[in-house]
Amino acid sequence: MEEMVFEIKRTDENGNMKTQSYNVPKDKVSTVLEALLYIKENLDHSLSFRYSCRMEICGSCAMEINGKPHMACSTTTDSLKGQKVTVAPLKHFKVIRDLAVDIDGFLEKYRAVKPYVIRDDDGKYDSEILQTPEQFHEYLDYSLCIKCGICMAACPIEGSDPNYLGPAPLAAAWRYIADNRDQGKKYRLEIVSGEEGTSRCHFAGECTEACPKGVDPSFAIQKLRSSMVGLEFQRLFRRR
Amino acid sequence: MNEGPLGWAKFYRKGVGYFAFAMHRLSGLVIVFYLYLHLFVLSHLLSGAATYNSLVTSITYGPYDSFLVLDVLLALVIFYHGANGTRLALNEMGIGLKNHKVMFYFFESIAVVILGVFLYYAYMFIGAA
Amino acid sequence: MEKIREDVLILGGGMAGLRAAIAAAEYNPGVSVGLVSKLYPLRSHSVSAEGGTSAVLNPKDSFDLHAFDTIKGSDYLGDQDAIEEFVRLVPEQIYTTDHWGCPWSRNPDGTISQRDFGALSFPRATFAADKTGFHVMQTLFSRALKYDIHFYNEYFATKLILADGKPNAVTTINLRNGEFTVFQGKSIIFAMGGAGRLYQFATYAHSVTGDGDAIAYRAGIPLKDMEFIQFHPTGLVPSGILITEAARAEGGYLLDKDGKRFMGTYAPHKFETASRDVVSRAIMWEIEAGRGAKGEYGDMDYVFLDLRHIADKLDERLPMITDIAKKFNGIDAHNELIPVHPATHYTMGGIDSNVKTTTSIPGIYAAGENACVSIHGANRLGSNSTNECLALGNVAGKAAAEYAVSHSFPELDMKQIEEEEKHIWEDMLRRDGGENVAKIREDLRINMDKNVGVFRTEAPLQNSLKNIAALKERYQKITIEDKSSTFNLELEWAFEVGFMLDLAEIITLGALQRKESRGAHYRRDFPDRDDKNFMMHTIATYSDNGPILTYRPVVVTKWQPTVRSY
Known part of the structure; x- marks a missing residue:
């Protein structure tokens, strides 16, 4: 029977690291997540990782596969070249155990950009707010983020400055600014124009390349910047 | 967790945007380094025209003329950095965002052309004298 | 603590x-x-x-x-x-x-x-x-x-x-x-x-x-x-990932292995957009009659979902399933058929x-x-x-x-709490009978798929009860090899399997005692709805000797039960 070798970078609860290899029969599994479950069920009960929906929508199982961040559930074994697969926890996150990483800091950053519609008439819900299909498509792509953290692992700035807000939170800021139902643009621009905001981005575009859901955070960040430039110009001319 | 600047140097399986980013930083560092070198050379003016002239001549005509190769590299780095910087400035103002990769190649092509012109005149300058 | x-x-x-x-x-x-x-x-x-x-x-x-x-x-x-x-x-x-x-x-x-x-x-x-x-x-x-x-x-x-x-x-x-x-x-x-x-x-x-x-x-x-238990007609084969009902509501067809639409036989008015229990049974009957396709994905038979004639709607209205078919099965829904089989979907x-x-x-x-x-x-x-x-x-x-x-916190019942703490660390984590939790779970799932699935009959249901009892016995002899305190998935699995065994018993028992066919519950031996005896909710209450089932009448306001057809 044909086998695949999974080389997994493991970390125990005390922070000791080791690399362990497992042979998984190729015809028993079709994705990396299935392979991990196979290992956990049959070969090594102590392997730890996060997983849930197995259809690339819940964002649990982001990890580094063959050196790049991917969702384990949607990475099919057919798409991997060669017999050997290396699996490691997501970069730039603190490892809890094996492949499970601490995403609390990431969610705090997300929370920091006020990722919800801000309206003066909040609390009156007797009809919808009109939104044409054109307005709808202004933000739709940015609303597809599953908070998996892959972009945070791909971003080179996150690697050297852990305080940088990062691609997903900034994309979320733009997602709500671009939504015509929202009136919170000025609050959000103030947050993202701070020292740890858009100015840290150098447009490597790795977040966009890595995103499994086709969100384009690097584009969103540049949009935020141009909005800020626009705002500054307005201020300049108002002063005169 | 924190990779540090060494992380930039990993190009394996990364996109062109990443290449542009990492090279932009490296070229920036080289340019800063050159700025100090430049100031160091200029500071010889304090010791009078003769000292300065002999230093410049030694670099241009020997015995230290191998430095000229570095000058060519410096020009490469500056034009790269300038071209990419122009692209980034435009992108950040929202211009040409959808085509930022094409723009990278476009601006770098311009940089190569300017570098060619520079090299031609530099050669003429040395060759003529 | x-x-x-x-x-x-x-x-x-x-x-x-x-x-x-x-x-x-x-x-x-x-x-x-x-x-x-x-x-x-x-x-x-x-x-x-x-x-x-x-x-x-x-x-x-x-x-x-x-x-x-x-x-x-x-x-x-x-x-x-x-x-x-x-x-x-x-x-x-x-x-x-x-x-x-x-x-x-x-x-x-x-x-x-x-x-x-x-x-x-x-x-x-x-x-x-x-x-x-x-x-x-x-x-x-x-x-x-x-x-x-x-x-x-x-x-x-x-x-x-x-x-x-x-x-x-x-x-x-x-x-x-x-x-x-x-x-x-x-x-x-x-x-x-x-x-x-x-x-x-x-x-x-x-x-x-x-x-x-x-x-x-x-x-x-x-x-x-x-x-x-609801079975959704269109679970993607072989992963079971949901292919939304909207695919059919937007105009998608269900086809047998010869490319023939079959829902007209089962739901002459609604066709593919009949209710889920009806469509799921129709697919199972087609498969049983030998009109299901097979081969490409293990031993599971399946039918096809055809979206080719609504290809222009896919990107705007059904982007996710188009993407899923591509990513997980390598199928382009615009011009290929999607293999589907009824899958458990709702409790x-x-x-x-x-x-x-x-x-x-x-x-x-x-x-x-x-x-x-x-x-x-x-x-x-x-x-x-x-x-x-x-x-x-x-x-x-x-x-x-x-x-x-308007209420305040009660005094903590420390006796019960300490008992539970002991149960976790001194019972669950230390059990040592050599049984693999994952294996028990798999056997339970196979049993439920086989015996308490879309179609139910007396004998398989009885079998299921026996199997569950045996699995419960094995469950007492599990070994949790992972002793770590951090992110111990195996311990979590062990609890989950315990929960599932209890529920499996209630489900099987309820199915066994409901001698009629209603909605998602279909008994081959009692294929008709029996409003006289079973327009009742099954109520399962815990006892140390297994669930006790009682029945409570359904509340009817203005819609008297009539024949249900789509």
């Missing part, structure tokens, strides 16, 4: 749980709200809901029509008073989530768009492309960040402790560090979802293991109608509650798939789950906050 107190304690971070948390926080900012989940909220299975959520928004539609569709869908097992009240609660929730930023798909004039769905008599499924659950969840989670809601992520609940018939505490394991954590709430909301992973071929996330149902049941809160049963979300224990509420109101009766209508989570999550949140204001 860590002890945490919250005025309103919500178990489960899915759609119902989040909606309840927001409602409670809004109702009274002075009330502290804690949300405990074994995952992070956004990892909950609610994000996988695809097609749409029914709401009466159009003046040409009516509440009565929505109620009747639901009742007919439920095969007259839904409580009609509850349904009538429920449908009136929904529209406000759609507008609320719209104000909170949910990207509901739009008409050209900017109003919210609606589409047709299975067994609806008016196109009232409000949708956000085919990611309705995902978008609503993102909206709710983001909105929840606005309030001071305390999220306790990755705490695995093991037991509900009652004292003097009142909620006392919920014991959990903090997966992050293995700390035994006791939560106390003045009121507790159960919103822990269904039990679909009892089955092997399921559209469910791996995490849906019926924890909420089992925890409540073991504490003495009765479960209702557990034998009704109609759950904690016995009502449209006020109260349960038999004052102070304990239930909402979402975890609850059985019963709105869905014997078969939930497609597009009627997310709206239930929103509408009744809201009701539960308010009710629980109101209850919390």
Whole structure:
């Protein structure tokens, strides 16, 4: 029977690291997540990782596969070249155990950009707010983020400055600014124009390349910047 | 967790945007380094025209003329950095965002052309004298 | 041992749980709200809901029509008073989530768009492309960040402790560090979802293991109608990933192996958009008659979903399933057929509650798939789950906050708590009989697929009971090899399997005793509906010797049961 070798970078609860290899029969599994479950069920009960929906929508199982961040559930074994697969926890996150990483800091950053519609008439819900299909498509792509953290692992700035807000939170800021139902643009621009905001981005575009859901955070960040430039110009001319 | 600047140097399986980013930083560092070198050379003016002239001549005509190769590299780095910087400035103002990769190649092509012109005149300058 | 107190304690971070948390926080900012989940909220299975959520928004539609569709869908097992009240609660929730930023798909004039769905008599499924659950969840989670809601992520609940018939505490394991954590709430909301992973071929996330149902049941809160398990007609072969009903509502066909449409035989009016139980059975009958395709994906037979003639609609209205077919099966839905087979999709049963979300224990509420109101009766209508989570999550949140204001924390029942702590560390973790938890789980799932599936008969059901008893015995002899305190998944699995075994027994027993066919429950030996004897809810109550089943009549207001055909 044909086998695949999974080389997994493991970390125990005390922070000791080791690399362990497992042979998984190729015809028993079709994705990396299935392979991990196979290992956990049959070969090594102590392997730890996060997983849930197995259809690339819940964002649990982001990890580094063959050196790049991917969702384990949607990475099919057919798409991997060669017999050997290396699996490691997501970069730039603190490892809890094996492949499970601490995403609390990431969610705090997300929370920091006020990722919800801000309206003066909040609390009156007797009809919808009109939104044409054109307005709808202004933000739709940015609303597809599953908070998996892959972009945070791909971003080179996150690697050297852990305080940088990062691609997903900034994309979320733009997602709500671009939504015509929202009136919170000025609050959000103030947050993202701070020292740890858009100015840290150098447009490597790795977040966009890595995103499994086709969100384009690097584009969103540049949009935020141009909005800020626009705002500054307005201020300049108002002063005169 | 924190990779540090060494992380930039990993190009394996990364996109062109990443290449542009990492090279932009490296070229920036080289340019800063050159700025100090430049100031160091200029500071010889304090010791009078003769000292300065002999230093410049030694670099241009020997015995230290191998430095000229570095000058060519410096020009490469500056034009790269300038071209990419122009692209980034435009992108950040929202211009040409959808085509930022094409723009990278476009601006770098311009940089190569300017570098060619520079090299031609530099050669003429040395060759003529 | 860590002890945490919250005025309103919500178990489960899915759609119902989040909606309840927001409602409670809004109702009274002075009330502290804690949300405990074994995952992070956004990892909950609610994000996988695809097609749409029914709401009466159009003046040409009516509440009565929505109620009747639901009742007919439920095969007259839904409580009609509850349904009538429920449908009136929904529209406000759609507008609320719209104000909170949910990207509901739009008409050209900017109003919210609606589409047709299975067994609806008016196109009232409000949708956000085919990611309705995902978008609503993102909206709710983001909105929840606005309030001071305390999220306790990755705490695995093991037991509900009652004292003097009142909620006392919920014991959990903090997966992050293995700390035994006791939560106390003045009121507790159960919103822990269904039990679909009892089955092997399921559209469910791996995490849906019926924890909420089992925890409540073991504490003495009765479960209702557990034998009704919905099978969604179109689970992608071989993974079981959901291919939304909207694919058929938008015009997709079901084809047998020769490329012939077959639904006309089973539902002459509605064809592919008949209710889910009808379509699932039709597919199974086609497969049994040898008209299913086979070969490419292991030993599972399947039929085809044909979307080629609606290829121009895919990118705008069905982007996710197009993407899923491509990513997981390498199939381009624009010009290829998608292999599908009925897959477990929804647990109609759950904690016995009502449209006020109260349960038999004052102070304990239930909402979402975890609850059985019963709105869905014997078969939930497609597009009627997310709206239930929103509408009744809201009701539960308010009710629980109101209850919390006028009640105080009871004294912790340390005896029961210490017993549970001992049970975890000294019993579960130290059992050493050599049985593999995962193997027991797999055998249970195979048993449920085979014996308690779409079609049920006396003998296989009896077999299932025997198998479950044997599995329970094996369960006593498990060995948990992973002794770590950090992120011990194997220990979590062990608890989940225990929960699932209990629920499997209730489901099988309920199916065995219900000698009729109604909605999703189809007995080959009793193929007709029996309104005389079985227009009743099954109520399962815990006892040390296994579940005790009793029956309670269905509430009928103005729709008398008639023949159900689509």
